[in-house]
Amino acid sequence: MLKRLVAFDTTSRNSNLELIHYIQDYLDGHGVKSTLVPNEQGTKANLFASIGPDREGGIVLSGHTDVVPVDGQPWTSDPWDLTEKDDGNLYGRGTCDMKGFVAACLSHVTAFQRARLRVPMHLAFSYDEEIGCLGAHSLAERLVGAVPRPQAVIVGEPTMMGVVNAQNAGGGIVATFTGIEAHSSMTHLGVSAIHFAGDFIHWLNELQVELAQRKRTDIDTVPGHTTINVGIVTGGTAGNILARECTLNWGYRTLPGDDPWEVQRRAEKYVAELLLPKMRAKHPDANITLRRRSFLPALNPEENVEASLARPAMDRRQPHLCRALRHRGRHLPRPWHSDGDLRAGRHRAGPSAQRVRRQIADGRLAATLSSLSGAACAGRATAYQHDADRRQAQTAFLPKSLVRRKGRTGERQ
Numbered sequence: 404m405l406k407r408l409v410a411f412d413t414t415s416r417n418s419n420l421e422l423i424h425y426i427q428d429y430l431d432g433h434g435v436k437s438t439l440v441p442n443e444q445g446t447k448a449n450l451f452a453s454i455g456p457d458r459e460g461g462i463v464l465s466g467h468t469d470v471v472p473v474d475g476q477p478w479t480s481d482p483w484d485l486t487e488k489d490d491g492n493l494y495g496r497g498t499c500d501m502k503g504f505v506a507a508c509l510s511h512v513t514a515f516q517r518a519r520l521r522v523p524m525h526l527a528f529s530y531d532e533e534i535g536c537l538g539a540h541s542l543a544e545r546l547v548g549a550v551p552r553p554q555a556v557i558v559g560e561p562t563m564m565g566v567v568n569a570q571n572a573g574g575g576i577v578a579t580f581t582g583i584e585a586h587s588s589m590t591h592l593g594v595s596a597i598h599f600a601g602d603f604i605h606w607l608n609e610l611q612v613e614l615a616q617r618k619r620t621d622i623d624t625v626p627g628h629t630t631i632n633v634g635i636v637t638g639g640t641a642g643n644i645l646a647r648e649c650t651l652n653w654g655y656r657t658l659p660g661d662d663p664w665e666v667q668r669r670a671e672k673y674v675a676e677l678l679l680p681k682m683r684a685k686h687p688d689a690n691i692t693l694r695r696r697s698f699l700p701a702l703n704p705e706e707n708v709e710a711s712l713a714r715p716a717m718d719r720r721q722p723h724l725c726r727a728l729r730h731r732g733r734h735l736p737r738p739w740h741s742d743g744d745l746r747a748g749r750h751r752a753g754p755s756a757q758r759v760r761r762q763i764a765d766g767r768l769a770a771t772l773s774s775l776s777g778a779a780c781a782g783r784a785t786a787y788q789h790d791a792d793r794r795q796a797q798t799a800f801l802p803k804s805l806v807r808r809k810g811r812t813g814e815r816q
């Protein structure tokens with residue numbers, strides 16, 4: 404399954420429909436109806452499906468289907484052909500982030516069906532996560548109307564099996580600088596969009612330094628303060644021409660509880676009050692626009708039954724979700740891991756950050772993952788139904804990851 408999923412080049416700039424239709428056909432083959440939630444252009448789609456009884460209190464297993472580009476990265480094997488190397492790892496774009504999780508979910512559909520679940524398991528796969536979770540919004544909206552309220556969502560992002568119970572807010576913005584072309588020997592006649600974009604980047608750097616001073620220790624996120632990044636710079640036509648246009652694709656992340664609009668607000672103020680007037684002093688036709696590209700709300704840590712389920716693992720500083728779950732539910736299976744760490748550069752040059760252990764292909768991750776979820780679903784979740792915290796638990800956010808690498812090859816995990 405993973406090999407098949409990796410073979411679809413679902414880099415975010417491409418359509419994911421081939422992969423989504425493959426998943427839909429696969430689910431159809433198992434008698435599971437799924438629903439597609441397409442984007443406006445009909446070029447991409449989310450998918451969701453439910454297995455088990457039609458009632459509240461289920462668990463959503465959520466993953467994204469797109470991957471980051473491989474352009475310019477030093478791959479030593481075909482990133483779209485899952486390859487097992489001598490180290491026992493499987494290499495391919497998206498193996499960890501996060502087709503491995505999607506494959507695991509799909510591989511165990513039959514087991515879900517046989518499990519006689521008391522509450523449903525929902526599958527929810529989105530598009531365009533890597534460029535701002537663009538698909539997740541419409542997926543979530545449709546889920547709210549289409550399926551009974553679940554008790555928890557497990558997002559299988561690679562965090563080394565760490566329990567991530569909070570997430571920063573994120574904003575993506577495109578800044579477009581419009582200058583006036585002129586020959587590079589006649590700088591007094593034009594306005595270089597690139598030079599003013601450079602001023603803006605410098606300002607962002609200074610803002611970053613300022614915001615880093617406000618590091619928080621009351622919340623378990625890394626690095627504990629707002630971050631800013633300019634990811635793409637494009638502009639200019641020749642070395643001897645003042646650039647007419649320059650665009651910056653940049654973004655920021657703010658901690659849960661912090662004002663998620665502060666960076667954008669300050670950027671708009673800086674542009675309107677300082678940078679644009681400075682640019683227009685050189686030429687009145689110069690311009691700067693800031694366009695919001697994406698926004699993700701923060702996920703706040705919550706005190707509820709799901710949080711209490713995860714806490715033992717976090718407290719031991721060995722944040723293994725499975726161990727935590729097993730601790731609470733004796734019949735839950737042994738933990739299962741893949742390689743890949745959100746905090747260790749998963750988007751770095753290809754292979755090192757895109758490998759997953761062989762066992763995924765064997766389906767053992769699938770078995771463990773879904774048994775875990777199924778057990779929690781059939782056993783633990785129903786137990787919570789009489790819990791006084793149940794209503795609060797309905798809004799719970801569970802861990803962000805289900806995969807982590809375990810040390811020794813061949814060890815029964």
Ligand SMILES: [Zn+2]
Nearest residue numbers: 467500501560
């Ligand atoms: Zn991801």
